[in-house]
Structure formats: C-alpha cells, structure tokens
Amino acid sequence: MTAVATRWTVDVDREACIGTGVCAGAAPRQIEIRDGKAAALAPQTDPDDAVIDAADMCPMSAITVRDAASGVLLAPEE
Template identity: 55%
Template sequence: MSEPRATAGPEAPPRDRTPTPEPAVSAGRWRIEVNRNACAGTGICLGTAARHMRLDNGRARPVEEVVDPDLSVTDAADTCPMEAITVRDAATGEILAPKL
C-alpha cells in the first residue's frame, strides 16, 4: 500500500507581499485627552491601556499626553463608558477614537 499523498491547501499569498498596517496605526504620534469632568473613575481604561493611563484623585489621566501609536489607547477610548477619553493624531488633530 502506498502512503496517502498530501493534498494542497488554499494557495498561500505570495511571499513578496507584506501586509500593510492599518492607517491609524501607521500614523505619527497620538495625543490622549481626558475630560476629567466627564470621567467617572471606573478604571476601565487602566485595565485596557495600563501603560498609558493612571488614576489621579479618582479620575483618569494619561501618563503622557503624546504617545506612539498603540491600539490599547484607542481601545480605552472606545470602551470608556463616559466617553471621557479622546485620542487624536498629534499632528493633524484628527479624532482617531472613540469611533463615532
């Protein structure tokens, strides 16, 4: 009996093609803004973007206002129940999160 032959699976993408990053990720630096009057201090942003957020007197505050692109920052803005966090392109001011 001969051994079973491997069947060819779906064709793999050509090796010379590299995936391009999402536009927001490839952008320059980002600015994190927190409306401390709107912040309820739930701490959800700390669980989502611990490197970038902290609580100060019970309200969220960015560790640094201008950061390198990091999807955890936009996730924090998108999941903030009070919509107190805004992430902008630092150069253009374009709002990257929360998604409207």
C-alpha cells in the first residue's frame, strides 16, 4: 500500500490584500508580493507551518490554506 502525501492549497484574495508583505516575509517559499499584492507561488504546497503563520498574520484574512484532498480549512483560524 502506498502512502498518499498530504498537500495544501494556498489561495490569496488579491482584492482583499493590502500588500503589507507580512505573509511573504513569513512564508517566502510559498508567497510573494507581485504587483503590490500577495500571490501564491504555486496552487499547492507541501505542509509547512510558515504558510499557516502567514495566513494567520494577514491583517485582511486574504490568505486561506486548505487541505488539498478534503478542502478542510487549516488557516486562518476562525
């Protein structure tokens, strides 16, 4: 039996984003600032606490992290 690797989706609401850059500083492997707003570097990523921190730190709650398989919201905390 093969183990299924867990993946997370990272979505940025660029309309809500105000471009503080806190997220890119917290998770530079997953998020960058592009044209003054946050953008995910890839639609999915390996699990990484840094991307959870980035979503939790966003003052506009513009970043969501979900389990790719189940769609369960992992961050930000509600």
